[in-house]
Amino acid sequence: MDVKTVCLGVLTLGDATGYEIRKMFEDGPFQYFTDAGFGSIYPALNKLHGEGLVTCEQQSQSGRPDKKVYSITQAGREYFTEAIRDAPGPDKFRSDFLLGLFFEHFLPRDLIVGAVDERIAWYRAKLEKMRCCDRSGWGTGPVFVNEFGQAVYAAALAFLEESRPKLAEAGDKPNKTQAAE
Amino acid sequence: MDVKTVCLGVLTLGDATGYEIRKMFEDGPFQYFTDAGFGSIYPALNKLHGEGLVTCEQQSQSGRPDKKVYSITQAGREYFTEAIRDAPGPDKFRSDFLLGLFFEHFLPRDLIVGAVDERIAWYRAKLEKMRCCDRSGWGTGPVFVNEFGQAVYAAALAFLEESRPKLAEAGDKPNKTQAAE
DNA sequence: TGCTTTTTATATCGAACCGATATAAAACAT
DNA sequence: ATGTTTTATATCGGTTCGATATAAAAAGCA
DSSP states (O other): OOHHHHHHHHHHTOOBOHHHHHHHHHTSTTTTTOOOOHHHHHHHHHHHHHTTSEEEEEEEETTEEEEEEEEEOHHHHHHHHHHTTSOOOOOEEEOHHHHHHHTGGGSOHHHHHHHHHHHHHHHHHHHHHHHHSOOTTOOHHHHHHHHHHHHHHHHHHHHHHHHHHHHHHHHHSSTTOOOOO | OOHHHHHHHHHTTOOBOHHHHHHHHHTSTTTTTOOOOHHHHHHHHHHHHHTTSEEEEEEEETTEEEEEEEEEOHHHHHHHHHHTTSOOOOOEEEOHHHHHHHTGGGSOHHHHHHHHHHHHHHHHHHHHHHHHSOOTTOOHHHHHHHHHHHHHHHHHHHHHHHHHHHHHHHHHSSTTOOOOO
16 A cells, blocks of 8 residues: 555544654554655655645744645545555565574674564563553554554564573574584 | 665575575565565666675576576675674564554445455465475574564464454444444 | 466566655753 | 754655566476
């Protein structure tokens, strides 16, 4: 799904500035299953405006760039409704951390264990964020997605926590001499 | 991690053509945590060649483009070893399927249930692929990564299988009248 | 044997996207 | 008072994605 369509989706929830849309991707409910930076969002909003799928109310402010609040139009709503109808592509999990672990034999043991510890902390923090936000008032869709995210992240975290001792232990032994089994 | 570095990583496992590298990303052990298409791989290999990080043995063939087998050089190995040392960015899970579910109220119930069924089948197939491949002869890194992948994908699958009845049920009731719990 | 489909294999091109960077005031903290 | 974080827009170069083109060998099948 391109950034244009995702922005349109966010705008179905209410008017927003580009900055606010970005925040949704960073902290909000869209957090873990989609993403886009300013470099994609602002051009996308411009294009949407050009196509009449959103309107823009410009609040001029002295000494700094205008604040631009975008609203979805009827045409925009229809476009979005069409767009999410077609079959979604495959889910993707991408991890440079795992790439590092795949080539674990290129790295010193302490660096690996450190990376795992860091990743455990990261997953814990993310899960916390996903769990503790106020879900009252959320519809079934957002709740479903949030719970899906929790399930997946919790599984990743559990696997890392479980593996950590084994990884650290392997480092205590003389290099490359793995005990059978 | 950019495509150049990942290709270099693959080449530490043995010589390969661009096509073979692509296959690794599609079916092989890199399957679920990284990806790159031809449009990225071929230019990446050219750049690596220009930088002396790989060599290329060209086997000219009559009537079709030369087969180019790439090998990593000592400089390439050193470059790669450096590259995987620096701290990896955050893991990313991206899903247009979940975007659709988030905006579930824009879609007819049967389409949603259909999408969920399709996704269940997709996760089952992926898991199968990850499970049944011959892991004898794999090092600890690849095994770790494979098991991590299985854990994550299994969690996603379990969540979907568990949720499916609830989703289908909600559709049997008159639209938007959700019985309290 | 002859036909079709799949697999092997390279390559390009435009559109989309990411990350870094620039700017600047208000709000908050120390 | 001074520094940091937050609000807010925007661009630009490099990277990457997806679609498309080409073509022969291999494999399936009738």
